[in-house]
Amino acid sequence: MSTNLLIVAFERPAIDWHAVAPEIVLLSVGVLITLLDILFLEKARPYMAALSGLGILATAIPLLTLGIDGTERVLFDGAYVVDNFSLVLKAIFLLAGYVVILLSTNYIVDGDYWESEYYGLLLASLMGMIMMASSRDLISVFVALELLSIPAYLMVAWRKRDPKSNEAGLKYYLMGVFASAVMLYGMSLLFGVSGTTVLSEIADSIDAGNGSSSVMTLGIVFVVAGFAFKVSAVPFHTWAPDVYEGAPTPVTAFLSVASKAAGFVALLALIFVGFYELSNIWEPLIWILAALSMTVGNLVALRQTNIVRLMAYSGVAQTGFMIAPLAVAGHSLSTGNQALSAIVTYLAIYAAMNLGAFAVIITLARRTGSAEIDSFSGAFHFAPGLTVAMTIFLFSLAGIPPLGGWFAKFEVFRVLATSGETWGYLLAVVAAINSVIALFYYATIARKMWADDPSEKDLNNIEVTPSLVSALAICVLVTLLFGIFPQLVARFTEVSLLAFGV
């Protein structure tokens, strides 16, 4: 007995190295960048952007082999799972990360900001995201959330000589930490009732009768509120406009796409794997969040004169659309699966169109030196290609066929309308009204760019750097391809989290 206390036999955990290969490759690239920075200092600087871009592409290789292999890999008793859902989302994160690096390349050099550290932090944040896609355990989810958030807090403040950026960084940090604290408290309540941190075991505990406990309800409410902050849903959206405006614009693009998607992934994993049975608790919550986000986001976006702030509110409204299918997901298993596919589809298409819109904004703002919408007037005269691209992205965000955003919105409406619930129809009506409002402000920007007279005398064509051209090309291609051939994206996003546990 006494010897047992002193010599505890430690068993090396069985690790499926293939399953964690993407994480390990990305980690190695991050370590490599940090080491090169320490060893070569300034001499390594010009290669950092290319190196991190290549690193992300290298990370995609194990992702591909895992996808071809196709088996579901469950590690650590269900705490870390590599299935189709996580693979698709990891691919979205990597693509978004790659585009953000393309967007950052010139921005960071021009501003003379710290470069190697910037890419190191970007990769660390990306690492948190691909970890989040596989996390099925409260502790992994929380650590992944912090790993993706803390580098983001720092990157928001990266323009450190600008007080606006400092303010944005501090605001994002304080609000983010507060949301984390609320969420963590919720998680501790969930653990307190169920006695486990693994989501599928929490589902078992709910089945066993713990679901009626009011502490469980409180835990779910706190956790959902914490993630509502991360995805900037109303009423937890107040940080978004200031942070988006103050942060370096590539970082804004990263936050509005990748960070938001990561929040969604965690929310989906928690709801579908953990709390699916308790739909009477989370469905009304999500319904309110969705309806408020769409309406408030769109109405406030109408009044914006700064394009980055407008994109922040448009992002809030888009969150409302993305979260809407969840409000009926508990109706039946098939509705649940459809809702999940619709959200993943929306995330993939939203990533492409929103990053594309930010790519145009970054390029134009480099020329005009301002992010006011009026300064983009008559952009057609000095940047015809960019104007066409921006029009594609804006109309895609508004949901006009045959662009990608159309299919994303269509899927959302389909889930809401076929669920057979009155609340679902009602939310579909709210979404339809909001689509019209959104079209108004998206079209206003496009009209200004095409029809108005340019405010500047200089009508030489704008100079677009190669990295921005490639970023734009990727985004335009994805937006058009997914709109014209929606079955392409549907094939990949037909994923399920409800296969077991229910």
Add this chain to the structure above:
Amino acid sequence: MTGFFLSQIQGLDPLTSDEVLVAQNVFFALIALVMILAALKMVTTENIVHAALYLVIVLAGAAGMFILLGAEFVAVTQILVYIGAIIVLFLFGIMLTKGSFGTEEGELRERNRMAVLVAVLIVAVTSGSFIDSFRDAELNRQAPSTTADIGDSIFGQFIIPFEAISVLLLAALIGSVVIARRDQ
């Protein structure tokens, strides 16, 4: 030798489990009372250094709670991290920045009223749901996990989050140096 001492310690069992429970409850009530008083003083005191020191009492009380529950590892971590590191950081921060706090009287009072409202609301909701859920449920008297178990699970079940935290700390360190250092 060690085995002998351990068997001696395990052999001693002067209190029955019911008596242990009574002792636990008495100490729980004492510590809880001290914590509540210190927490109230912390938010009402005018002096921010005093507030930080009252926070020490609250955190030490939390560590005491963990010891009562037999979770010695968490208790020691609580003392090392919160009292040892975070409070000291607070005090350094206060002394280095010399900021003036609470000068705008009216605004502060308005904000205080909101804070009190929110705090009361949260206490009501959480305690209501705790009482509703647990009522007369008894504490599970199973021995909690020992430090050795925790070590095993960190390097076993939770190895991925553990490695992720080390990446996180490095990233936070590098990033905060960049933000904080003075550029030429």
